[in-house]
Amino acid sequence: MIFVTVGTTMPFDELFIEVDILLNENYFDDEVICQTGQSKYIPKNCENFNFMPNVDRYFEEADFIIVHGGTGSTLGALQSGKPFIALANPRAEADHQAEFLQELSKEYNIYWSRECSDIKSMYRKAISNNNKGTGFSKSCTLGDWILENI
Amino acid sequence: MKRNLILISLSSGGFGFQATNLINHLSKDCDFIYMTNRFGRSPEEARVPSGVYFRVPDFQTVTSGSPLTSLWSAIVTFFKSFYYILRYRPKAVIGVAMPQSIFMLMAGRILGKKTFYIESITRTHTPSKSLKICSRLHAARHMLVQWKSLQDTIPGTEFRGRVI
Numbered sequence: 001m002i003f004v005t006v007g008t009t010m011p012f013d014e015l016f017i018e019v020d021i022l023l024n025e026n027y028f029d030d031e032v033i034c035q036t037g038q039s040k041y042i043p044k045n046c047e048n049f050n051f052m053p054n055v056d057r058y059f060e061e062a063d064f065i066i067v068h069g070g071t072g073s074t075l076g077a078l079q080s081g082k083p084f085i086a087l088a089n090p091r092a093e094a095d096h097q098a099e100f101l102q103e104l105s106k107e108y109n110i111y112w113s114r115e116c117s118d119i120k121s122m123y124r125k126a127i128s129n130n131n132k133g134t135g136f137s138k139s140c141t142l143g144d145w146i147l148e149n150i
Numbered sequence: 151m152k153r154n155l156i157l158i159s160l161s162s163g164g165f166g167f168q169a170t171n172l173i174n175h176l177s178k179d180c181d182f183i184y185m186t187n188r189f190g191r192s193p194e195e196a197r198v199p200s201g202v203y204f205r206v207p208d209f210q211t212v213t214s215g216s217p218l219t220s221l222w223s224a225i226v227t228f229f230k231s232f233y234y235i236l237r238y239r240p241k242a243v244i245g246v247a248m249p250q251s252i253f254m255l256m257a258g259r260i261l262g263k264k265t266f267y268i269e270s271i272t273r274t275h276t277p278s279k280s281l282k283i284c285s286r287l288h289a290a291r292h293m294l295v296q297w298k299s300l301q302d303t304i305p306g307t308e309f310r311g312r313v314i
Contacts (some may be wrong), residue, residue: 008163053162053195071164071272075314094276103274103297141311142268142294143175149292150154150180150242150264 002028003062005035005055007070010091013041015068018116020045027120030063064127066119069097069112078108085122086112153181157231157240157258159251160184160196160203168271169246172313173198183238185231185254202238204230209249224253231257242266245290246313249280255289265290269300271312277303 004019006012016039023032023045034048035055042048059065059076065084067073069092077084088098101112111122156176160169173182177199184193184203193200207223210216231254235243243258245251247270255265267290269281274297284290285304295301296312 069272071270072162072167073164075164075167075271092272093278096272096274096276096278099274099276100272103299140171140175140313142296142313143172143311145310146172146242146244146266147176147179150156 001058001062002030002032002064002066003035003055003058004032004066005058005073006037006039006068006089007073008037008051009070010068010089011037011039012068012087012089012091013039014116015039015066015087015089015119016041016043018119019043019066022120028123033058033062064123066123069101071100074101074104078104078110083126084110085119085126086110087116087119088112088114090114154179154242155183155238155240156180156242156244157183157185157235157238157254157263158244159246159248159254160186160193160198161246161248162187164272165247165270166196168268168313169248170196170198172244172246172268175313183234183240185227185234185250187248187250202234204234206230206250220249223250227251228253228257232261235261235263244268245284246270247278247280249283252280252284252287252289255284256287259289259291266292266294268313269293269295269307271296271314273297273300275299275303277307281307 020043032046034043036050059080065077065082067077067086069086069088074086111126182201187208206227209223210220227250242264244266245255246268258265267284293307295307298309301309
């Protein structure tokens with residue numbers, strides 16, 4: 001299963017339009033489930049829902065993940081150890097999703113883009129290179145500092 | 151050894167992901183009161199330690215409502231936080247990126263608590279509006295960023311590591 005998720009705070013219609021086009025072309029090898037959040041465009045060719053209190057089980061069940069560049073989605077995908085690609089939502093204030101993905105890509109081997117039209121090429125690359133969130137650190141250095149300073 | 155009680159923000163999405171990681175890390179020494187929003191998590195849903203929690207209204211960014219929505223949220227958050235701090239007397243107040251947390255921190259600062267605002271890890275070079283407002287209102291004693299590259303953009307911010 002391929003899980004597509006865009007979080008709760010911003011619409012990302014371009015992503016779902018592109019996913020729908022690719023579904024129409026039978027491009028994906030697997031079924032697709034989309035979490036659409038505040039998006040107005042609802043993909044016609046796959047199962048979808050807008051919000052759910054906890055999407056952890058979709059991360060667990062997915063074989064491949066497509067995420068927007070928000071923290072929860074991107075780090076959730078990294079943490080899951082599944083192959084994934086990330087798209088920066090242009091609506092993010094000060095383009096911070098692109099900045100975040102850019103910085104993250106210096107530490108982890110991730111595929112990301114500003115252009116939804118890149119999904120096709122990134123998907124193939126990610127599958128063939130089997131890029132996963134391996135080596136993702138869950139350390140909490142800031143937590144240690146806070147404990148010392150409470 | 152006496153455990154510390156902390157009032158902390160817990161929302162859904164990315165801010166919640168970061169808060170959850172921090173909470174689970176601190177939980178070896180701390181207990182929690184949670185401030186959460188409409189999409190926010192109960193402790194059980196969020197896979198964090200159980201604790202008292204209260205809900206506050208969403209800001210305009212989530213509801214797409216008018217600026218009055220944010221003003222209402224700020225007022226409710228401030229007074230609810232004030233009440234919960236007086237009632238439970240937490241040692242510290244921690245806001246993780248969520249805009250409401252600025253007003254929770256203000257209540258904490260007025261009541262003499264240790265206050266920490268944590269900027270979202272997605273902010274690498276450009277500070278969020280929340281951090282700018284937090285700085286302008288002196289809402290928190292410590293304003294913590296998670297990238298060194300962000301440290302100098304607003305005076306007084308500190309880089310002390312990351313929650314993840």
